[in-house]
Amino acid sequence: MTNSNQILSSEGILKTNSTSTNVVNIRSAPVIKEGNVIRQGKSGDRVKILDKQKPSGDTRTWYKVQFGKQANEVGWVREDVISVVPPTKPAPDKNPSEADTLVYFVTETKTVRVHGKGQAYINVYDNKSETTNSAPAAKLPKTETNNLWTTYIASKDGYTYQVRFIPGADTELTIIQNNKVVLQQKGFRADGTEYRPK
Numbered sequence: 001m002t003n004s005n006q007i008l009s010s011e012g013i014l015k016t017n018s019t020s021t022n023v024v025n026i027r028s029a030p031v032i033k034e035g036n037v038i039r040q041g042k043s044g045d046r047v048k049i050l051d052k053q054k055p056s057g058d059t060r061t062w063y064k065v066q067f068g069k070q071a072n073e074v075g076w077v078r079e080d081v082i083s084v085v086p087p088t089k090p091a092p093d094k095n096p097s098e099a100d101t102l103v104y105f106v107t108e109t110k111t112v113r114v115h116g117k118g119q120a121y122i123n124v125y126d127n128k129s130e131t132t133n134s135a136p137a138a139k140l141p142k143t144e145t146n147n148l149w150t151t152y153i154a155s156k157d158g159y160t161y162q163v164r165f166i167p168g169a170d171t172e173l174t175i176i177q178n179n180k181v182v183l184q185q186k187g188f189r190a191d192g193t194e195y196r197p198k
Helices: none
Strands: 006-014 023-027 037-042 046-053 064-066 075-079 084-085 101-106 108-114 120-126 131-139 152-158 159-165 171-177 180-186 188-191
Touching: 037 075, 046 084, 064 084, 101 152, 101 159, 101 171, 108 171, 120 152, 120 159, 131 159
Parallel strands: none
Antiparallel strands: 006 046, 006 084, 023 037, 023 075, 046 064, 064 075, 101 108, 101 188, 108 120, 120 131, 131 152, 152 159, 159 171, 171 180
16 A cells, blocks of 8 residues: 555545446455455445545555444445545635634744634645645644643645644644655744733
8 A cells, every 4th residue: 555545524425437337336445356345335325535545556546435324334435436525614714813813823934823713723824835725633632741832733635734832932833744754844923822821
């Protein structure tokens, strides 16, 4: 397998790649092999996409899908038998209010904002290309009492974004791809409701 696994949270609609049937094979692994069909869905069935990967030697992407309500009702379908439906929840504001901004800072090449009420988001704006990557984020629990860092983490398109800060002090952005750090920069001009708690 290649290392292009990534966690997804979208829906898909099964579709057939045959003109003679509307059946879609759901497999136990991302490979077409005798005996690994664990369920047959129908064209038009909705599934939850959990993961995707492109196995070594395969030219197509495979999607790990949940086809029922039970956690163990999971299998794999190839890209030619599924249409990916983007998440329906509204995209977070590009310029959230100050009250919704948990931490904001600038690095040498990026502008970083963690914001949201309830669900947090990380926005990473590339100052050169003028593009923003935004993804739902999770706040990591502090495992040591002497750890001063607050950390948020998000994944999108094969990248992991880690935003760390010590309230009122240091800030840092780390971007990881394929388990390798591709960017790590200290921040400056920081602000936000968690950065400067009242």
